[in-house]
Amino acid sequence: MSQSSQNSPLPGNPVPSSFNWLYAFWKFSRPHTIIGTSLSVLGLYLIAIAISTDAINHISTDAIHRVSTSSLLPVFGAWIACLCGNVYIVGLNQLEDVEIDKINKPHLPLASGEFSQQTGQLIVAFTGILALVVAWLTGPFLLGMVAISLAIGTAYSLPPIRLKQFPVWAALCIFSVRGTIVNLGLYLHYSWALQQSQTIPPVVWVLTLFILVFTFAIAIFKDIPDMEGDRLYNITTFTIKLGPQAVFNLSLWVITVCYLGIILVGVLRVASINPIFLIVTHLGLLVWLWLRSSTVDLQDKSAIAQFYQFIWKLFFMEYLIFPIACLLA
Template identity: 80%
Template sequence: MSQSSKNSLLLRKSVQSSFHWLYAFWKFSRPHTIIGTSLSVLGLYLIAIAVSSTGFSGIPVSRVLGAWIACLCGNVYIVGLNQLEDVEIDKINKPHLPLASGEFSRQTGQLIVAFAGILALVVAWLTGPFLLGMVAISLAIGTAYSLPPIRLKQFPFWAALCIFSVRGTIVNLGLYLHYSWVLKQGQSIPLVVWVLTVFILVFTFAIAIFKDIPDMEGDRLYNISTFTIQLGSQAVFNLALWVITFCYLGMILVGVLNVPAVNPIFLVITHLVLLVLMWLRSMGVDLQDKGAIAQFYQFIWKLFFMEYLIFPIACLLA
């Protein structure tokens, strides 16, 4: 083999190795949470623009980019720490994750989590005080959720509270206050932000309880008490559906009552369509099929993602 052929082969192996590592990191970051975090940064930015009527030039791109990077790093820290503490459980429930499958060593996972946590705080500190407060509180709750001796995830109520308090309240209010601070406006929170916050808060509760349905086997083996283990998968499945139904009916009511700063027609039609779609999709879910449950769980996340697009658009159309 010629030297050029050897160099070409080494380059190809290096590229493949890099791609494999990046793909493993993508799995480690839990893509659905990355997408949700990114859309929350974008959605609150659009709402802040709509409320302020300053136009897109009112908030510098650097402030939005800083918020996005800080939130993404915080996201990686939280989900990564959870994987570090749940390797044995994930070998049963989520064997495809990098630590459980052996793609990442424990030391690699620790380095990623430490770097992500530090970078999240540094970027938030450089970007704005409200963003720093939001990121710091989120990281503290994420740490308490996964790390012994507190490890709140072993208690169903506190586990759910951690998840929906961060995604439902802290992220939404913190991001809006950050953008409002950049716009040099008062720190009062408008009604439309509270409407979205309540919706996401309640919707995230449904996600928090539903996510344990496909993980029942590993959770029971390692004494992680969840609502699914306590109530059964069918009861939790039905509860999640009705919680999300309540969310959509609430948004439809907001449109019917013609709440200021949102387009009522757009709000009612979009949420009515999604509500019908969810119930139609739920009828085909076999709770004995772990794959079917996982697919419907991802569908619920897609509904969650869409809200961060639909509601800001309703505000921009007002």
């Protein structure tokens, strides 16, 4: 029996090939962004619920009543639309960066050859259309948020605009979508669905500002491990302009400012949140950040990538910690 026939899945057993395709699709969707998107959808919903319960003094029977099957439909619709939009944006970027990813991220499906260019194009087209259709069926604020996000994501990756070539515009695209458009758009969507006032309360502004600044740190840090491929294909980034050490330090201090700012919010009680929970959790995360950063070797690409994933984990935690602080107020 030939080597190729040994490695091929049996005709009657399509599971291995199906699993391989699903795993490739999972990598194509960039899991860390999928997790971040899912948590933002859930976190903003919990904040909207907290605000809807009598000035969020306590979780009452009204809160339980609101979390019913009908009130969960806007969440499910937002989740599907945002996930599809997420796949469209990261997928389009991979379609345009195949040669660069062969150097920087050879594990991605298009760069490794697991997906053909045509497969990538079909996935991107399908998820982009589905995101808009689901958003249109779910609510006007969600449709606006998704449409704006897709437009910015397209301008980020697609020639001739291709804003990712310019470090300032590239960073602006990333943190404007994740920091501002997603948070405000999701809250307005939930507020509309729950028939609340369309006024954005202070707690949402606090979270939005925190995520906005934090995402800037992510936007500039993500290029540190990709310096080799970016330089080869003339993609100008802050890392290439300033050097990896400077960008690493800048990202670290930006996140530190985020945590100090949120701690100050708790001390001054400028929003309806539980101050003790907010202060203690963010002090703990700040200490963890600095301890973790002291062990990073900038000459080790895998160590940089691991710290980048650690930053994303801190990002994930905020969409859990902040809503809990609102619910505990």
